[in-house]
Amino acid sequence: EAIDSPLLEVEGLRKEFGGVTAVDGASFRVAPGSFTGLIGPNGAGKSTTFNCITGIHDPTAGTVRFDGRDVTGLPPYALAERGLVRTFQIARELSEMTVLENVMLAPPGQVGESAIRAVLPGLREEVERDEADVVEEAWETLSFFEIDHLAHENAGNLSGGQRKLLEMARVLMTDPEMVLLDEPLAGVNPTLEEKLLDRIDELRREGLTFLLVEHDMDVIMEHCEHIIVMHQGRVLAEGDAETVQRDERVLEAYLGG
Ligand code: ADP
Ligand code: MG
Numbered sequence: 001e002a003i004d005s006p007l008l009e010v011e012g013l014r015k016e017f018g019g020v021t022a023v024d025g026a027s028f029r030v031a032p033g034s035f036t037g038l039i040g041p042n043g044a045g046k047s048t049t050f051n052c053i054t055g056i057h058d059p060t061a062g063t064v065r066f067d068g069r070d071v072t073g074l075p076p077y078a079l080a081e082r083g084l085v086r087t088f089q090i091a092r093e094l095s096e097m098t099v100l101e102n103v104m105l106a107p108p109g110q111v112g113e114s115a116i117r118a119v120l121p122g123l124r125e126e127v128e129r130d131e132a133d134v135v136e137e138a139w140e141t142l143s144f145f146e147i148d149h150l151a152h153e154n155a156g157n158l159s160g161g162q163r164k165l166l167e168m169a170r171v172l173m174t175d176p177e178m179v180l181l182d183e184p185l186a187g188v189n190p191t192l193e194e195k196l197l198d199r200i201d202e203l204r205r206e207g208l209t210f211l212l213v214e215h216d217m218d219v220i221m222e223h224c225e226h227i228i229v230m231h232q233g234r235v236l237a238e239g240d241a242e243t244v245q246r247d248e249r250v251l252e253a254y255l256g257g
Contacts, residue, residue: 010027010063023045025234028238086179089167100139103142104138146195160188161188179203180211226240
């Protein structure tokens with residue numbers, strides 16, 4: 001099926017590392033409000049594609065368009081300002097802060113803005129109101145992911161699965177339009193996995209768009225309405241779960257490694 005007004009459009013994406021071509025002219029579109037899965041055997045180029053879209057790598061060639069604008073090569077903070085965000089593992093410094101502090105720190109530009117406002121006495125009231133809003137939103141976000149009981153725990157003490165929920169909570173605090181997730185279920189126990197997927201489904205019903213890189217086929221087939229299969233740096237096939245599962249080339253790619 002054609003995607004006429006894509007939210008994300010990747011065209012002829014290419015990434016070389018020295019002599020290795022990790023992505024070799026990948027093109028695909030992501031419809032607004034969709035839960036799209038990006039799959040493919042190990043080494044297919046999924047993570048590199050993901051990193052090129054999210055500003056971690058500069059593509060060798062090709063374009064990334066988001067919401068109608070060329071965003072190729074923009075750094076993560078600039079993408080976040082436009083509503084395109086990815087999850088990040090909780091960095092060492094943040095693991096020594098509480099869960100609540102982690103979530104409150106997430107909105108981009110917040111620190112800089114507050115610093116500017118703090119020196120302008122006329123805006124003090126506004127600063128206080130803003131901070132109260134952030135606290136309230138932080139608590140709402142924590143309870144949405146059912147980690148509010150961990151608010152005062154150091155992030156470094158969370159289990160792997162709880163940390164993934166915190167990473168999602170941090171991303172949501174930036175008020176994104178589209179969220180990219182690279183293997184968000186790795187090391188997550190089945191109970192938390194279901195919780196995380198439920199939350200994603202719920203957010204999608206509210207209009208958020210998700211692109212998920214995941215090796216667990218069952219999860220992809222159950223939750224994603226559109227699936228893109230990569231192989232050897234290119235898009236091999238795409239469509240709904242049924243279409244992709246029936247595709248002989250997809251079977252071969254997985255069997256052939
Ligand atoms: P996937 O996520 O689908 O498993 P990757 O995007 O991680 O695939 O990798 C695609 C190919 O590019 C692999 O052959 C991998 O070894 C290579 N590759 C990825 N990152 C680098 C890098 N930083 N330097 C050199 N080669 C890389
Ligand atoms: Mg990968």
